[in-house]
Every structure is written in structure tokens, then in C-alpha cells.
Amino acid sequence: MPGVLQEKVAVITGGTSGIGLAVAHRFVREGARVFVTGRDTDRLEAAVWEIGPAATGVRADVSVLADLDALYERVREEAGRVDVLVANAGVAADASLGAHTEANVDLTLAVNIKGTLFTVQKALPLLTENASVLVIGSSNSARPNENLEVYSASKAALTNLVHNWARRSRERRFRVNLLSPGPTRTPALLGAVGAGADRFAEATVPLGRLADPAEIAEAALFLASDAASFVTGAELFADGGYTRA
Numbered sequence: 734m735p736g737v738l739q740e741k742v743a744v745i746t747g748g749t750s751g752i753g754l755a756v757a758h759r760f761v762r763e764g765a766r767v768f769v770t771g772r773d774t775d776r777l778e779a780a781v782w783e784i785g786p787a788a789t790g791v792r793a794d795v796s797v798l799a800d801l802d803a804l805y806e807r808v809r810e811e812a813g814r815v816d817v818l819v820a821n822a823g824v825a826a827d828a829s830l831g832a833h834t835e836a837n838v839d840l841t842l843a844v845n846i847k848g849t850l851f852t853v854q855k856a857l858p859l860l861t862e863n864a865s866v867l868v869i870g871s872s873n874s875a876r877p878n879e880n881l882e883v884y885s886a887s888k889a890a891l892t893n894l895v896h897n898w899a900r901r902s903r904e905r906r907f908r909v910n911l912l913s914p915g916p917t918r919t920p921a922l923l924g925a926v927g928a929g930a931d932r933f934a935e936a937t938v939p940l941g942r943l944a945d946p947a948e949i950a951e952a953a954l955f956l957a958s959d960a961a962s963f964v965t966g967a968e969l970f971a972d973g974g975y976t977r978a
């Protein structure tokens with residue numbers, strides 16, 4: 734049976750690790766061709782090797798507009814279009830009030846807000862009719878974390894941007910939604926919280942555990958596919974109830 738993303742062309746920023754990598758695997762299993770991006774070329778090569786021949790790796794930093802131009806030029810040359818865009822690349826280098834540094838604030842805003850905005854804007858000429866644009870937010874958009882306050886604010890800004898973008902879904906002919914994961918077992922989270930990640934999840938997530946990236950990928954597949962053909966402007970929290978606790 735053909736997969737639900739058969740013949741679809743997907744671009745996944747930050748597709749070399751964690752949630753983005755799991756989404757790439759899931760989409761390929763449903764028949765998609767995927768372009769994955771990241772800044773580190775070794776990680777990029779490893780991800781492409783792991784995902785297989787349906788994957789193409791493009792080195793691109795989403796906060797550098799020339800990199801995004803080069804990314805979409807490559808997608809245009811090799812595939813001619815984008816059916817599914819997953820703006821996933823994000824960073825959580827952060828602190829709480831009193832401990833912020835200019836470098837952390839600049840990096841978080843440059844990658845999470847500016848990078849996501851231009852990832853979507855620069856894709857516009859390539860988006861097909863009925864394309865699905867998926868912005869990866871965070872449960873911290875609705876339940877901010879005091880040690881991740883600029884990150885939380887940056888994800889709330891994405892909620893706001895998607896709200897606006899979705900208003901013109903009819904003229905623009907694409908759907909755009911947020912997928913907002915809760916704490917998920919990825920290198921980013923484990924790097925930030927370390928061995929305390931499981932205890933943190935037990936104490937704060939109603940389902941009592943971290944998400945596996947593959948569970949977030951299932952929610953991404955729903956929003957990317959025609960099963961969500963009447964869903965635009967939504968924020969889907971795949972968060973084990975974290976925002977309800």
C-alpha cells in the first residue's frame with residue numbers, strides 16, 4: 734500500500750538529530766523524499782546514511798539567510814517543489830532573569846524566531862497547493878520554564894506568527910500549524926537536563942515520562958498528511974499533558 738506521503742517532497746530543518754531526525758525517518762517510511770538540514774556536516778552525513786537513499790542532506794544554518802537561499806535553490810534544482818515543510822531547528826541555550834547574556838539571547842532569537850520565520854518565508858515560491866507547513870513550537874509556549882525563559886518566549890512568538898499566517902491559508906493555499914512537544918528524550922534535552930531528565934518528567938508530566946521522538950513524529954505525520962486537510966492554525970500539544978498540569 735502506498736504511504737500517506739508517497740511522492741511528497743519534505744524539507745525538515747534540524748533533521749539530523751532528535752525530533753527532526755525521527756520525523757525524517759517517519760516521513761520516509763510513508764514514501765516521502767526528504768531534505769534534511771543542520772549546521773554540522775558530520776552529523777548531516779551520518780543522518781543521511783541512517784535515513785537512506787530518500788534523504789538528501791544540505792548544510793544550512795537557519796539563522797543565516799544566504800544558507801536558506803542556498804538550501805531552497807538546491808531543493809528547487811533537485812525536486813522542484815516543497816509539499817511539506819517542517820521548521821524544526823531550534824536551540825534552548827538559556828537562563829533566568831539575572832543570568833541572561835547577550836550571546837544567549839541573540840542566539841535564541843536568531844535561530845528560533847528569525848530562523849523559523851525566514852525558513853517559511855523563503856519556502857513560499859516552492860510550496861505546492863495544499864502544502865503543509867509545520868512549525869515546531871514547544872509546550873513552553875503555554876507553560877513557560879523559568880530557566881528557559883527566552884526560549885519559552887521565542888516559542889510563544891512562533892504560536893503568534895502561525896496564528897497570523899494561518900489567517901491567509903485560503904489565498905496562500907497551504908495549511909500551517911504548530912506542533913508543540915513536551916519534554917522529549919533528545920540529545921538537546923539530555924544535554925541540558927542530564928540525568929535529571931527522567932525525574933523531571935516524572936514530577937511534571939501527567940503521563941509521568943519523557944516523550945520518545947518517534948511519538949512526536951507520529952503527530953507530525955498527522956499534521957503533514959491529508960488526514961489533517963481541514964486543520965490550519967492549530968497548536969497541537971504532544972506533551973503528555975504537560976501544559977495541563
Ligand code: NAP
Binds near residue numbers: 770774870919
Ligand atoms: P536536537 O536533538 O538538539 O536537534 C536539533 C537539530 O537542529 C539538530 O539537527 C541541529 O543540528 C539542528 N540545528 C540547531 N541549530 C540550528 C541552526 N541554527 N540551523 C540549522 N539547524 C540547526 O534538538 P531537539 O530536542 O530534537 O529539538 C528539535 C526542536 O524541538 C526544537 O525546535 C526544540 O525547541 C523543539 N522541542 C524540543 C523539546 C525536547 O524536549 N527535546 C521539547 C519541545 C520542543 P546542528 O547542531 O548540526 O545544526
